[in-house]
Amino acid sequence: MSNALPLPKYHQIYLVLREQLHEGAFADGLPGEFALMEQFSVARITVRRALQQLATEGLITREPGRGTRPSGTTPQSATMAAGAAEGTQQAHLTGLLENLVTMGLRTSVKVLEVQTVTASNAVAGALQIAVGDAVQKAVRIRTTREGPLSHITTYVPADVARKFGRRELARKPILLLLEESGVHVGRAHQTISAKLADAVVAKHLDVAVGSALLAVRRLIYDDQERPIQWLHGLYRPDRYEYQMQLSRVGSIDAKVWVSKEMSAQFH
Structure with a gap:
């Protein structure tokens, strides 16, 4: 602990x-x-x-x-996990996804697991498919020169992921693989929170069990509004951070801040 x-x-x-x-x-x-x-x-x-x-x-x-x-009591729903909660900030493609690809190219990756599994209630709800449909589950560790950075689990509908597997995931960011498979990426919906490391994740990220991690859930849509990837990411906060540029819009009586750009910094 x-x-x-x-x-x-x-x-x-x-x-x-x-x-x-x-x-x-x-x-x-x-x-x-x-x-x-x-x-x-x-x-x-x-x-x-x-x-x-x-x-x-x-x-x-x-x-x-x-x-x-x-007991079966769970306060989190698949809808919230997919980012459908009212008021959740929707990330723009400009900057965010380009930054994710850049990060993928500048870090090394170790593929822990790639297999075809049946969609659980949560996965099916996020990807808008039927419970039990086939999805590709991939678990990877990304590393920088400083050491392990993130523990990433992704779910992709099996028909979308049919052109890439373990070897391809070890060589290229998954967004590039999706585009090479003919997918036209449209937008992303992302939530950021915190989570404590369990024994498995703690071992891979070289932290103590119970350490605080940055938790990211990201749902990627294609240009036809079909969900094509659901990502669960756990990041070491001492090696990864999000930065957002904000600007005020409206009159002085309505102080509303909107995001102009989001970027991820890692070291």
Whole structure:
């Protein structure tokens, strides 16, 4: 666990597990107490306190002899994950996507996983396809000269991704691969928040479990308004930042700020 966070260890574990539950993890049940003790390097009483907090909020159910399972209560919907919440800033193509391609060309990538899977409720909702439809899931780590930068998971409809796989994803940014496949990229919708690193991501990004990460969800549309890529990105905040230029429009009585350009800086 990260000792730099001003939070009790049990609360850090609670936050990590809560995020995983919200993302639909643990369909077959949560790990046992001893497995969680080993994962987070804490005492049993600490794990039990974190699980009790989750149970109090109705996120898990604990039954003797049957283990701990998700209750099915999730405050996040696929619609919000796709960026459909009212008031979410929509990123313009100018600058943002060009910057993403530039970043892809200036960093190295390690492909951890590429496989065809069936779309979950969340993925189907974002990509506007049927639950169970085939999608390409790819997991990659991007690295700069300073070390690991990001842990990226992308979902692309199988018919769109049929022309590229592991070898191509290791060589080129996925936006270039999409365009080479005949896709005309139209726009992007992006949300930015924060997330705590779980054990798997922490290992790949070389940070402590429970460390704060910059979380980005980006939905890419083609020029016909079809969603063609849903991205979940986790970035080390000490190596990655977003910058946005703002300008005021309207009269002095209506102070409205609008974005002119967004760029991503990494080091």
